[in-house]
Amino acid sequence: MSESTVDTNGRETTAEALRVGVVGGGYIGTVVGGEFDEHEDARVVALVDIDEDVLAETGAELGVDADSRYTDYGAMLDAESLDAVLIGTPHTLHYDQILAAMERDLHVLCDKPLTTDLDDARDLVERDAARDEILMVGYQRHFFEAFRRARDTWVEGDREPCWITAEVSQDWVTRFEGTWRRNPDLSGGGYLYDTGSHLLDGVLWSTGLTPEAVSASMQFVDDEERVDGRANVTVRFTNGATASFSLSGETPCMREHVRMWDEQGAIAMNSQDWEPSEYVEIDDTSGEYRPFLDRQNRETKVDAFVESVRTGEQPPATALDGLRVTAVTEAAYESARGDGSFVAVDPDDVALD
Structure with a gap:
């Protein structure tokens, strides 16, 4: 030191x-x-x-x-x-x-x-x-113990999810009326590009899967259809898995729920009011297991950033992680503003290998 x-x-x-x-x-x-x-x-x-x-x-x-x-x-x-x-x-x-x-x-x-x-x-x-x-x-979900445990299972382990559901909701539309978040020239879009970006990243990062196509429907809060208040997004992955994302910025409080299934069971993560997620393992024979998670004393973004600068090691959330989220998000907006058909994602953008 x-x-x-x-x-x-x-x-x-x-x-x-x-x-x-x-x-x-x-x-x-x-x-x-x-x-x-x-x-x-x-x-x-x-x-x-x-x-x-x-x-x-x-x-x-x-x-x-x-x-x-x-x-x-x-x-x-x-x-x-x-x-x-x-x-x-x-x-x-x-x-x-x-x-x-x-x-x-x-x-x-x-x-x-x-x-x-x-x-x-x-x-x-x-x-x-x-x-x-x-x-x-x-x-920040890269620092939540629940998402790290999920990543240990899917990316570091020998299992692979085949069916994923994820949802997030909050009072985004009314809370940010009149702010830059509702101005697409500054925000780039609506709820999907704001809070939804975290949900997309959490699933992409903790599973390590490669998206190949995206379909979406949205309810927009502006006449130009640039700012979504609600969105339903389906992502197909190269391994045959699918993920369904449901996002609403029109609820009175914040909730987040993620389920990731394979043939052995599932990992479930739940959060409310911006607290780090709870974690549940669902087994096809033994039921549910809730390990203890220290959700208070987690590493911060700044801790990780300073450590990466000091060591030269890759940070927990990289530019490639950001590109993967942008690729899926842009495909979702293209689909929603069209007829809802699947929009292909370039594998060169989103593959981790």
């Missing part, structure tokens, strides 16, 4: 602490930025947001000096000596902001989704493979 020092705000950090610039002073910037601020091997040294009130409030909360608060992203990158950036901005801004950070050889922790454009996602995967710095996507 490096020798510790105390910064000007009285926080103890290591002498070689990761210098982080936070991009966007909203929820992600505040919460995940706060995790950087509290980490002994990292410190937030700069902040950018286009809203000066947010900039002042979040800057004070994160302990960023007034002269290191910016309203222009490029100006922050040019003026500050940074090791990494945290990107917590509207979805459609991610690609350009990641690209600017890559051009300056910075490590990047970007909130989901990676991008809202398939070609952009492909480009970032290609660029990421050619450089030494870390690009991590903020999919």
Whole structure:
């Protein structure tokens, strides 16, 4: 461990602490930025947001000096000596902001989704493979013990799911009315591109399956049919498995349920009100088993990101994970805005091998 020092705000950090610039002073910037601020091997040294009130409030909360608060992203990158950036901005801004950070050889922790454009996602995967710095996507189910156990069964073990059902619901439509999440020029879509992105990623990551085609129907909340409030998505995989996703942003509270079946039984995961998922193993002979999960003391995104930067090891959620989600999401919107027919997914985009 490096020798510790105390910064000007009285926080103890290591002498070689990761210098982080936070991009966007909203929820992600505040919460995940706060995790950087509290980490002994990292410190937030700069902040950018286009809203000066947010900039002042979040800057004070994160302990960023007034002269290191910016309203222009490029100006922050040019003026500050940074090791990494945290990107917590509207979805459609991610690609350009990641690209600017890559051009300056910075490590990047970007909130989901990676991008809202398939070609952009492909480009970032290609660029990421050619450089030494870390690009991590903020999919937190990779840190939930339930999804890690599922991955141990399906990816690391000798079993393979054949039938999957997954659903998520919350009061998204009314809660975010008038915000950027309901503006498709900033969000890239609707509920599927927002909370739904986590559900798609959780299934794709924990099963390791390769999607080959996607069909969807959606109920849109805008006349241009760009912002979905509800969606039903079916994914066919190359091994013959299918997954049915049901998403509603029009319920009074949050619930998430996932079931993954094979010929031996199933894994079931349930969550409510954004708590880490419960985990149940269903066996065809012995019934249900609920192992103890420590759902409180889990690794954080920042813990994993700092460790990846330190070791050079692959982060828990990679650019390829982000590309896989974008490929399925874009195919779902194409299907829903058409006649609901299956839209093929390019295996070169989504295969893990």
